[in-house]
Amino acid sequence: MWQCPNCAEQHEDTFDTCWKCGANSTGTRNPDFHVSKPATAEDQSPERVEEPQLPALRLPTVTYFAIPPCLWMNLAIQIQEFPADLSHLEARLSLSPTKIIVIAITVLFVGIPIFVELLRDYYVIIFRKRRGRGYFSEAFRLLSIFLLPEPLRRNHRWFGLIYYVSIIAYVFLPIFMFVWQSVQAG
8 A cells, every 4th residue: 555645545556646636656746637526416417317118019929810811801801792883882881691700800809909909008198198209100100010029020931921911912902903993984
């Protein structure tokens, strides 16, 4: 141990400069050494506490596996019942036993889990007073419910293709059929 000749601070032999005043063991002070006062709680600026992000919207795994067959069954019913001309749209409103079963399966495996997830999300937004980052980002976050989770995408590569093709076909095929029928009629 050695004592600083300038400020009398005790130091171990492994140190050659005083941490308090910057002098060496002979008393010569380093001109580049600057003394800074210790930080106190008052000196610390409060850190900006960011509000945690809203939770990711994720459905149960069984729902992700149920979406493609439900979409294809609903699409098959739409194609089968697509009217020959636009004046017979009331035929689409009738409920056949097949249509009732397909709707029930879709509601049970897809509709209810999506509803529960969105209800949980709105609970967090309303009662925990968390806000999104804007209307567009909130809309994209809500649509992210249909993105396959990473473990499912990584472990079932073939399923990702089937899943996304099913969603695209369900969205665009009825539009294509309606445009095709309008072109045929016109």
